[in-house]
Amino acid sequence: MSMQDTDLRVELRTSPHLKQPLSVDQIMRNVVYALLPVSGYAVYVFGISALALLVVTTLACLLTESLFCWLSDRPNSLADGSVAITGILLGLTLPPGFPLWMAAVAGFVGVGLGKALFGGLGFNVMNPALVGRAFVQAAFPVAITTWTPPFAPNRFLEFIPSTLSLPFLQPPDTSQWSQQVAVDAFSGATPLALQKFQHVGTDTMDLFTGAIAGSAGETSALLILICGAYLALRRMMDWRIPSAVLAAAALTSLPFWLMDPSRYPDPLFVLLSGGLMLGAVFMASDMVASPVTPLGVWIYGAVIGVLTVIIRLFGGLTEGVMYAILLGNALSPLIASVTQPRVYGVQRKKAKAE
Amino acid sequence: MTLGRLFRRKTFDHGVHPRDFKDLTSGLAIRRLPFAPRLTLLLSQHAGAPSRPLVRPGQEVVRGEPVAEAAGYVSVPLHAPATGVVRGIELVATAQGPKAPAILLDVYQGASQEILYEAPPDLQNLSREDLQGLLQGTGIVGLGGAAFPTHVKLRPPEDAVLDTLIANGCECEPYLTCDHRIMLERTDDLIAGTQLMMRALDVHRAMIGVEDNKRDAVKAIRSKIPANSGISVHAVETKYPQGAEKMLIESLLRRQVPSGGLPSAVGVAVFNVGTLAAIGDLLPRGRGLVERLVTVSGTGVSRPGNYLVPLGTPVRYLLEHAGAKPEAHEVILGGPMMGMSVASLDVPVTKGMSGMVVLEQRHSDLKPRQVFPCIHCARCVEACPMHLNPSLMGQLAAKREYTTVAQEHHLFDCFECGCCSYVCPSNIPLVQYFRIAKAINREQAA
Numbered sequence: 001m002s003m004q005d006t007d008l009r010v011e012l013r014t015s016p017h018l019k020q021p022l023s024v025d026q027i028m029r030n031v032v033y034a035l036l037p038v039s040g041y042a043v044y045v046f047g048i049s050a051l052a053l054l055v056v057t058t059l060a061c062l063l064t065e066s067l068f069c070w071l072s073d074r075p076n077s078l079a080d081g082s083v084a085i086t087g088i089l090l091g092l093t094l095p096p097g098f099p100l101w102m103a104a105v106a107g108f109v110g111v112g113l114g115k116a117l118f119g120g121l122g123f124n125v126m127n128p129a130l131v132g133r134a135f136v137q138a139a140f141p142v143a144i145t146t147w148t149p150p151f152a153p154n155r156f157l158e159f160i161p162s163t164l165s166l167p168f169l170q171p172p173d174t175s176q177w178s179q180q181v182a183v184d185a186f187s188g189a190t191p192l193a194l195q196k197f198q199h200v201g202t203d204t205m206d207l208f209t210g211a212i213a214g215s216a217g218e219t220s221a222l223l224i225l226i227c228g229a230y231l232a233l234r235r236m237m238d239w240r241i242p243s244a245v246l247a248a249a250a251l252t253s254l255p256f257w258l259m260d261p262s263r264y265p266d267p268l269f270v271l272l273s274g275g276l277m278l279g280a281v282f283m284a285s286d287m288v289a290s291p292v293t294p295l296g297v298w299i300y301g302a303v304i305g306v307l308t309v310i311i312r313l314f315g316g317l318t319e320g321v322m323y324a325i326l327l328g329n330a331l332s333p334l335i336a337s338v339t340q341p342r343v344y345g346v347q348r349k350k351a352k353a354e
Numbered sequence: 355m356t357l358g359r360l361f362r363r364k365t366f367d368h369g370v371h372p373r374d375f376k377d378l379t380s381g382l383a384i385r386r387l388p389f390a391p392r393l394t395l396l397l398s399q400h401a402g403a404p405s406r407p408l409v410r411p412g413q414e415v416v417r418g419e420p421v422a423e424a425a426g427y428v429s430v431p432l433h434a435p436a437t438g439v440v441r442g443i444e445l446v447a448t449a450q451g452p453k454a455p456a457i458l459l460d461v462y463q464g465a466s467q468e469i470l471y472e473a474p475p476d477l478q479n480l481s482r483e484d485l486q487g488l489l490q491g492t493g494i495v496g497l498g499g500a501a502f503p504t505h506v507k508l509r510p511p512e513d514a515v516l517d518t519l520i521a522n523g524c525e526c527e528p529y530l531t532c533d534h535r536i537m538l539e540r541t542d543d544l545i546a547g548t549q550l551m552m553r554a555l556d557v558h559r560a561m562i563g564v565e566d567n568k569r570d571a572v573k574a575i576r577s578k579i580p581a582n583s584g585i586s587v588h589a590v591e592t593k594y595p596q597g598a599e600k601m602l603i604e605s606l607l608r609r610q611v612p613s614g615g616l617p618s619a620v621g622v623a624v625f626n627v628g629t630l631a632a633i634g635d636l637l638p639r640g641r642g643l644v645e646r647l648v649t650v651s652g653t654g655v656s657r658p659g660n661y662l663v664p665l666g667t668p669v670r671y672l673l674e675h676a677g678a679k680p681e682a683h684e685v686i687l688g689g690p691m692m693g694m695s696v697a698s699l700d701v702p703v704t705k706g707m708s709g710m711v712v713l714e715q716r717h718s719d720l721k722p723r724q725v726f727p728c729i730h731c732a733r734c735v736e737a738c739p740m741h742l743n744p745s746l747m748g749q750l751a752a753k754r755e756y757t758t759v760a761q762e763h764h765l766f767d768c769f770e771c772g773c774c775s776y777v778c779p780s781n782i783p784l785v786q787y788f789r790i791a792k793a794i795n796r797e798q799a800a
């Protein structure tokens with residue numbers, strides 16, 4: 001072979017020339033996959049209303065993202081999959097009978113205000129789904145606390161009456177409907193409210209399997225744990241965050257319960273009720289709005305867990321997860337900046353200098 | 355605390371586990387590459403001042419004869435890798451980019467591989483200073499890739515008290531296997547070189563660190579270590595960048611080199627096993643460094659192997675011998691994590707070149723990938739062996755806040771190992787950002 005035979009075309013690139021294959025869109029896609037069983041179960045428990053709700057929030061988020069990309073001349077970012085997660089999560093945090101038009105507003109505000117205005121994926125300070133949820137909590141305080149019973153007999157055939165209410169009209173009252181369809185006596189309150197105001201407990205097994213009133217996705221703690229474990233095992237979610245949130249919540253509630261078990265809920269109830277499980281596993285762990293530093297991750301999780309319990313026990317609201325996470329999000333840059341990792345070979349030098 | 359440490363494996367924190375592709379060449383014995391018709395001896399193939407030529411165009415030289423001398427203390431001489439005639443001293447293309455002066459040598463047809471030019475010293479009666487001078491005379495530099503003149507390491511700063519010599523046999527870069535072969539096939543040279551350097555440094559302990567994917571090398575060395583020599587061999591966790599000297603020092607001794615400092619600050623001198631084997635081979639015979647072992651690997655070549663290559667051999671010639679496939683697409687000098695891809699195949703093999711990895715385009719790692727914004731996934735933070743925060747540094751660099759990155763985020767502690775870019779799911783070219791940031795900071799300081 002002569003030297004002239006090799007006419008290679010070479011490409012110039014910089015090191016490293018190897019790349020771990022996992023990319024952002026794959027991670028996001030898997031989070032969506034992990035949310036599907038949770039959503040499916042919500043639909044099973046609450047029927048087509050929940051389905052419609054999830055579809056509407058997801059579509060609203062997708063459309064809002066596209067709209068803002070178009071307005072700000074950025075390439076369309078639907079493909080990274082993050083906005084689909086926002087849509088599904090938002091749907092899961094709303095009451096199943098939430099009027100669809102309000103859900104669409106929540107999606108628009110969440111993605112528009114909570115994400116697009118910051119500059120899109122990676123730049124948002126807070127979890128967009130929770131921003132949307134917080135907005136409608138303030139704007140529609142009645143609708144967002146109107147709960148309907150699980151396992152209504154005709155749930156796959158008829159909508160919950162409030163679902164299809166027209167924009168800007170008072171949604172119809174569902175309490176009568178709820179009484180009719182409820183399998184057991186229905187109080188219209190979530191287990192959290194029952195506990196807080198009437199000190200009535202709820203069967204742990206019901207909490208585990210989700211046979212309770214609540215947001216679409218507040219249902220089965222067990223299913224959420226399984227789906228979260230899938231993500232954690234594939235290293236697509238930081239297991240430390242949910243662990244820190246749940247551990248902190250349990251530890252904070254423990255002394256109160258020991259002091260007065262008739263007034264305060266036991267730690268297991270705290271973990272399994274309300275949106276804590278969904279929030280800890282799928283929302284607090286939102287990488288974008290959590291710190292990157294190893295110690296910061298634990299602190300951030302703990303802050304959320306503690307705040308959740310404090311709001312639940314002493315705040316005017318029955319549920320504190322949402323605000324706890326939003327606060328955690330807001331604190332996360334600060335947490336990150338005070339927990340910068342110790343750089344190799346640096347402290348030693350400082351110690352010497354002192 | 356990594357799992358590895360829990361199980362008492364010697365290792366450091368963080369790092370990554372890329373696929374190593376070493377089975378392509380790790381079982382292949384060292385083979386000699388024939389002489390290329392013309393060799394290009396760059397005057398600057400080491401860190402420090404370029405060598406000063408000693409030959410004129412038209413002059414005949416014998417294999418092993420010095421053709422350039424050291425130009426100062428941090429510099430080394432060059433020796434003719436083959437018998438032939440000096441064609442000239444010209445500017446040639448280099449892997450780094452800008453052209454640089456080189457001695458062009460036309461090799462005589464059928465020139466012998468034998469080295470006739472040598473001056474064996476009397477090793478018994480040498481002082482430490484004599485050893486340093488002799489070592490400089492061999493032209494040996496760090497063969498692991500740094501190409502730093504080895505004799506300079508024999509004179510650590512005044513206040514440093516050395517207690518340990520570390521022989522670096524980790525070879526953590528994927529694909530590369532030349533150090534592995536040296537440990538297997540040149541064990542005696544390695545041990546001889548280690549003993550010589552222990553004497554030159556006046557240390558009584560030497561630790562040879564080998565990644566635990568090369569158990570055969572550990573065994574081979576262990577079986578040949580003389581009793582009471584103070585030399586020991588240690589298996590360390592197979593993890594990139596275990597072979598970075600700061601990481602290896604931490605793994606073996608639990609000591610951290612201070613930021614901006616040298617290993618001598620913690621009482622250590624680190625040498626690559628290939629360097630030590632070259633010392634053990636050349637120093638006692640008074641010979642010069644004329645060839646080095648290069649792993650040629652990757653899916654782009656049909657005859658990968660560990661080639662003993664005369665210095666100055668054009669990369670193109672080496673590629674042809676290794677059977678470069680027409681679809682070969684990227685040629686990396688060094689390993690794939692830290693090596694650089696070459697623009698011109700006419701660049702010559704230099705003393706610091708430990709490998710050549712040839713990749714095809716269909717290799718998935720070469721596909722261009724969409725870059726997403728940083729999603730704060732923390733993977734880079736957990737990969738960085740220096741415990742930096744590449745996520746934050748990358749965002750600051752993207753905003754052109756180069757001085758902040760340098761002053762507040764330890765930019766200059768980054769040694770461009772590539773772990774952060776390797777793991778980033780957003781495909782952000784972090785290392786590239788840091789290189790630019792460093793260059794701009796240096797420029798501003800100048």
Ligand code: SF4
Pocket residue numbers: 737738739740741742744767768769770771772773774775784785788
């Ligand atoms: S290239 Fe620099 S910042 Fe990135 S992992 Fe290596 S040392 Fe850390």
Ligand code: SF4
Pocket residue numbers: 292727728729730731732733734735744745748774777778779780781782
């Ligand atoms: S690995 Fe990439 S996306 Fe993840 S935190 Fe680091 S820079 Fe950001």
